[in-house]
Amino acid sequence: MHRHPEHTRRWKRPAVLAGMATLGATALSGCGTADEFKRAYLPESVTENGDGIHTFWVGMWIAGMAIAVLVWALTAWCIVMYRRRHEDEVPKQVRYNVPIEILYTVVPIVMVAGLFVQNVKLENDLLNIDEEPQNTVNVVGKQWSWDFNYLDDNVYETGQQAVLTGKDGVAESLPTLYLPVNERTEFVLTTRDVIHSFWVPQFLQKLDMIPGRVNRFQVVPTEEGTYQGKCAELCGAYHAEMLFQVKVVSREEYDKQMQALEDEGQTGFLNEQYDRKELINGEPAVEDRDPGHNDWMLQGGKDEN
Structure with missing residues (x-):
């Protein structure tokens, strides 16, 4: 048929x-x-x-x-x-x-x-932070870069916005976060202006940084190496250039980096005096609004029991 x-x-x-x-x-x-x-x-x-x-x-x-x-x-x-x-x-x-x-x-x-x-x-x-960390780092997001306060070592690293030229060498200009391998590090996440998000893709974990709020999580890096980090929350015109690096190193190399920051005079705590709100005329200083804020942050943003 x-x-x-x-x-x-x-x-x-x-x-x-x-x-x-x-x-x-x-x-x-x-x-x-x-x-x-x-x-x-x-x-x-x-x-x-x-x-x-x-x-x-x-x-x-x-x-x-x-x-x-x-x-x-x-x-x-x-x-x-x-x-x-x-x-x-x-x-x-x-x-x-x-x-x-x-x-x-x-x-x-x-x-x-x-x-x-x-x-x-x-x-x-x-998000479990019950275990006591061996290191605590206050990661501060800002348009469009990062600051790192190493709270246990009383030193800091401050970054500037990346300039993406399309040529080699950009990575060397990025702010770099150092972490000791096989040690528990707690990230205390804050922001100087708008909402950002702290993300290292190979950590398989990220968390937002919200104005007026402290978020935190812990990681134990298991492999030495250099990993790329970025902001994962659209935060303005140059969001794509808000980049940083993470170097997971041995304890000896980590201690050398902390000593290098101290030798460069980058000691103490980069507090909220650098926040956008603090730079606006007529706004009260953070010490006037909350006299104990800096001490609280130096404790890792945790209230005393």
Whole structure:
């Protein structure tokens, strides 16, 4: 029996699209190394917190792909089983199906609830600061650079906005945060002006810096090296140039850097006198508003018990 040309054309386009999708998925699956594929293309972590984040990330991808395969299979089954077989055929009209509607209402709720519980558990682990840190650094965001107060060593590093020339050598001009390897460091995050976000991609963790609020989290770097950091919250015209570096080094090299900062005269604490609000005429000084603020920050932004 000769097949109608229009009927053939109706099948041809979906088949071509399906073939293109399959080829695209195959090509993408071949990109990157085996290790990158195993991490689901998440950056390689260099902190102790990385294992939990990696497990959660890969688990979400596995669950998402399982759901996608199920939906694609059911869609294909419906297309094949309930296709129109004759030109004059009208499919049976069904207004609703209670069991199916209950299924696609309850299952997503259970899935989202499970994802929410796992997300909250991981977030609580990442923001847990109950353990006493070996080092405390006050990271201060500002338009458009960073200041680092090393509270335990009573020294500081101050940065200026990066100038992206497209040439080599820009990295050397960036403010650099030093961390000792295999030691617990607590970041005390504050801002001098607007909302910023402290992000080192290979830490797999970031946290906002909000005016009038102190946020904190802890990390234990496990690998020495130089890592790139940036602001992850749109904060103005030169947000893209708000860059810094992190050097994870041995304890000996860390102590040498702290001594170098002291020798350069960068001692003490860069307090709020440099904040935008402090530079506006008529604004009361931070000491007048809160006489104990600097002492409080030197304690890592923690109230005494």
